[in-house]
Amino acid sequence: xxxxxxxxxxxxxxxxxxxxxxxxxxxxxxxxxxxxxxxxxxxxxxxxxxxxxxxxxxxxxxxxxxxxxxxxxxxxxxxxxxxxxxxxxxxxxxxxxxxxxxxxxxxxxxxxxxxxxxxxxxxxxxxxxxxxxxxxxxxxxxxxxxxxxxxxxxxxxxxxxxxxxxxxxxxxxxxxxxxxxxxxxxxxxxxxxxxxxxxxxxxxxxxxxxxxxxxxxxxxxxxxxx
Amino acid sequence: xxxxxxxxxxxxxxxxxxxxxxxxxxxxxxxxxxxxxxxxxxxxxxxxxxxxxxxxxxxxxxxxxxxxxxxxxxxxxxxxxxxxxxxxxxxxxxxxxxxxxxxxxxxxxxxxxxxxxxxxxxxxxxxxxxxxxxxxxxxxxxxxxxxxxxxxxxxxxxxxxxxxxxxxxxxxxxxxxxxxxxxxxxxxxxxxxxxxxxxxxxxxxxxxxxxxxxxxxxxxxxxxxx
DNA sequence: AAACGTAATTATGAATTCATAATTCAGTCA
DNA sequence: TGACTGAATTATGAATTCATAATTACGTTT
Numbered sequence: 284x285x286x287x288x289x290x291x292x293x294x295x296x297x298x299x300x301x302x303x304x305x306x307x308x309x310x311x312x313x314x315x316x317x318x319x320x321x322x323x324x325x326x327x328x329x330x331x332x333x334x335x336x337x338x339x340x341x342x343x344x345x346x347x348x349x350x351x352x353x354x355x356x357x358x359x360x361x362x363x364x365x366x367x368x369x370x371x372x373x374x375x376x377x378x379x380x381x382x383x384x385x386x387x388x389x390x391x392x393x394x395x396x397x398x399x400x401x402x403x404x405x406x407x408x409x410x411x412x413x414x415x416x417x418x419x420x421x422x423x424x425x426x427x428x429x430x431x432x433x434x435x436x437x438x439x440x441x442x443x444x445x446x447x448x449x450x451x452x453x454x455x456x457x458x459x460x461x462x463x464x465x466x467x468x469x470x471x472x473x474x475x476x477x478x479x480x481x482x483x484x485x486x487x488x489x490x491x492x493x494x495x496x497x498x499x500x501x502x503x504x505x506x507x508x509x
Numbered sequence: 510x511x512x513x514x515x516x517x518x519x520x521x522x523x524x525x526x527x528x529x530x531x532x533x534x535x536x537x538x539x540x541x542x543x544x545x546x547x548x549x550x551x552x553x554x555x556x557x558x559x560x561x562x563x564x565x566x567x568x569x570x571x572x573x574x575x576x577x578x579x580x581x582x583x584x585x586x587x588x589x590x591x592x593x594x595x596x597x598x599x600x601x602x603x604x605x606x607x608x609x610x611x612x613x614x615x616x617x618x619x620x621x622x623x624x625x626x627x628x629x630x631x632x633x634x635x636x637x638x639x640x641x642x643x644x645x646x647x648x649x650x651x652x653x654x655x656x657x658x659x660x661x662x663x664x665x666x667x668x669x670x671x672x673x674x675x676x677x678x679x680x681x682x683x684x685x686x687x688x689x690x691x692x693x694x695x696x697x698x699x700x701x702x703x704x705x706x707x708x709x710x711x712x713x714x715x716x717x718x719x720x721x722x723x724x725x726x727x728x729x730x731x732x733x734x735x
Numbered sequence: 736a737a738a739c740g741t742a743a744t745t746a747t748g749a750a751t752t753c754a755t756a757a758t759t760c761a762g763t764c765a
Numbered sequence: 766t767g768a769c770t771g772a773a774t775t776a777t778g779a780a781t782t783c784a785t786a787a788t789t790a791c792g793t794t795t
Contacts, residue, residue, distance in 0.1 A: 320776080328750090329749060329751075330750085330777090334777090338521060338561045338564055338565050339564050339567075339568045342569065348519070350756090350777095350778090351755085351777055352756090352757070363657075363658065366659065369603060369656075370603065370656070374599065377595060377599045431589075432666070436662055519778080521779090546746080555780045556747090556780085557779055557780065560748085576786090577747055577785085579747065
């Protein structure tokens with residue numbers, strides 16, 4: 284059957300997506316109140332589906348609901364970051380272990396290609412291209428696990444962290460280290476060493492964690508701008 | 510300040526809890542359609558908050574929403590189980606590693622006490638008491654991590670699996686093995702061996718996984734009852 | 736009698752309305 | 766002039782209403 288399965292994302296699902304993007308991509312700043320009315324007009328919908336979407340966003344942790352006081356964009360505290368990274372790290376480990384065994388040659392080729400692009404971007408100090416290639420690789424590995432549960436939970440956590448957006452303050456030192464780690468990852472992947480790849484990916488994430496926390500320390504010491 | 514923080518769970522949150530319980534505790538069978546109207550009367554609320562709750566439940570994976578066809582209780586497929594257990598396993602590992610380092614003496618004492626109760630229940634072949642003590646222990650370890658993110662994701666996944674409810678078909682052989690694994694866990698915990706405890710807890714979950722899948726195979730071979 | 740098509744009924748998604756809690760603003764008093 | 770009280774405004778949570786999609790029931794036709 285050629286069931287095209289007409290996808291009609293039912294409005295409220297659409298809204299969840301768009302609102303989450305707004306929050307993650309920083310269209311709405313942390314702590315800011317979410318203006319129901321305004322968003323209703325922007326999206327051309329009534330309050331009911333929008334509020335349904337906000338409930339979902341709240342359960343995912345992107346907004347917080349205060350009784351009779353509406354929704355605010357969730358603040359990411361330092362503690363939450365400290366708690367989140369280790370969880371992502373063990374999920375990454377699992378991603379490595381599983382993907383290593385399930386990736387087909389086509390996927391492997393794609394990853395090789397993106398890895399090459401990433402290295403090239405690093406040499407050219409092209410942050411944008413680097414991040415894109417980097418994301419492509421992690422995305423491919425994640426998809427390669429064929430594990431929707433793992434993928435779903437990983438994506439949620441990653442989105443929460445992405446909001447912190449430390450991209451700008453990637454030190455050259457850390458950048459070099461990250462590239463080296465990726466080289467090791469590719470090596471383990473080519474060798475189909477599942478345990479090895481898992482271990483490297485976990486460590487990769489923990490190092491990223493350390494780098495981010497250090498960057499956060501620096502920015503906290505720096506004078507506040509408002 | 511003695512801010513008692515008056516908890517008013519805002520109706521829809523209350524509903525999420527109660528509906529989730531209904532699903533997890535098997536008040537609504539998998540595949541069954543969720544009767545909005547009926548539930549509205551049961552809980553004495555209108556459709557709006559109930560539907561908000563359903564959206565949240567859907568994002569958590571407990572129900573599936575079909576366009577213009579309402580909600581059905583999610584089926585747990587074999588594939589989903591196969592996908593879920595490894596994720597829980599690595600989270601358990603992390604729980605072990607972290608809890609091992611953060612548990613205070615009081616929490617440790619409670620775990621020792623519940624462990625003793627669990628062993629006693631095993632000797633008496635008292636399934637109910639066994640499961641309760643077992644759950645208390647895992648709960649205490651989870652709480653002991655002081656990591657809300659880890660706790661939240663673990664609980665969601667655990668709830669999803671609990672619905673499969675293989676409790677009845679715990680073989681005597683597997684039961685014995687589980688007790689032995691718990692003895693090892695306590696040993697590692699007393700020694701404050703974080704890596705060791707993590708490894709044992711991961712393996713414990715993977716063994717549980719294997720046992721459950723085997724039980725599932727047996728029940729699938731058995732004649733269907735409808 | 737079986738199968739198809741059409742009308743009636745029901746249920747669902749979304750908009751609107753309503754009651755109430757929170758916030759803002761003005762006026763009063765110290 | 767500043768702080769407090771209370772009314773007016775606004776925003777929120779929840780109920781209700783409305784339009785439409787889906788299901789069921791019925792009648793017709795072969």
